[in-house]
Amino acid sequence: MLNIHGRAAISRAMTPLGSRLVRAGVTPDAVTVVGTIGVVTSAVVFFPRGWFFAGTLLIWAFVMLDLVDGAVARAGSGGSVFGAVLDSSCDRIADAAVFGSVAWYYARAGQKWMLLAALLCLVLGSLTSYIRARAEAAGLSATVGIAERAERLILVLVGTGLTGFPGYHVPYVLAVALWLLVAASTITVGQRFATVWRQSRARSDRAAQAAEV
Numbered sequence: 001m002l003n004i005h006g007r008a009a010i011s012r013a014m015t016p017l018g019s020r021l022v023r024a025g026v027t028p029d030a031v032t033v034v035g036t037i038g039v040v041t042s043a044v045v046f047f048p049r050g051w052f053f054a055g056t057l058l059i060w061a062f063v064m065l066d067l068v069d070g071a072v073a074r075a076g077s078g079g080s081v082f083g084a085v086l087d088s089s090c091d092r093i094a095d096a097a098v099f100g101s102v103a104w105y106y107a108r109a110g111q112k113w114m115l116l117a118a119l120l121c122l123v124l125g126s127l128t129s130y131i132r133a134r135a136e137a138a139g140l141s142a143t144v145g146i147a148e149r150a151e152r153l154i155l156v157l158v159g160t161g162l163t164g165f166p167g168y169h170v171p172y173v174l175a176v177a178l179w180l181l182v183a184a185s186t187i188t189v190g191q192r193f194a195t196v197w198r199q200s201r202a203r204s205d206r207a208a209q210a211a212e213v
Helices: 007-023 028-049 052-063 065-075 081-109 112-137 149-163 173-212
Strands: none
Touching (some): 028 052, 028 065, 028 081, 081 112, 081 149, 112 149, 112 173
C-alpha cells in the first residue's frame, strides 16, 4: 500500500541527491550493495544482543538507501536488468537478516512463541515477494496486499525501536508487532493468490473465446 501511494513522492524528493551522486561517479548497484551490507551487519550485530534501539536506528538509515539507488538509476542511465534483479535480491537478504536476527534473539532467550512469530514473518514476507515475482514472470500482476515490504519493515522496526527505547521500555510492543505482521502477511499472501487466480481465469476465458471465433 505504501509502495503505491508514498513511493512516488519520496522518489521525487530523492531526485536531487541522486543527481549529485551520479556526478560523483556513484552507481545504483553500489548504493544497493552498501545499503544491504549495512542492514545485515546492523541486524546481526545488534538485535541478537537485545540492543534494539541502536540497531533500529542503523537499519532504518541503511534501508533509506533503497530509495536512493532508484534515484541514482533515474538520474543516470536509467538502471539495468541486472540492477533490478540485484535490488530485489538484496531486499530479500536484508529482510531475512532483520527477521532472522530477531528470531535469533528469541531463540537465545528461550521464548518459543516469539521465535515462531519471527520465523513466520520471515517466511510469509519471502512468499509475498515470490508470488509477485512469479506472477510478473507469467505476464500477470500481483502488487496488491495490505503488508508489502514497506509495511513489514515499518511494523518490525517500530516494535524493535520502542522495545529498546532508552529509559522508556514499552512492554509487549514487539510481540504485538510481530503477530500483527503475521496476520497481515497471511492476508496479503491470500490477496495475491486470489488476484493471480482471477487474472489467470480471465486470460483463459479470453483464449477460449478467441479460439471459438
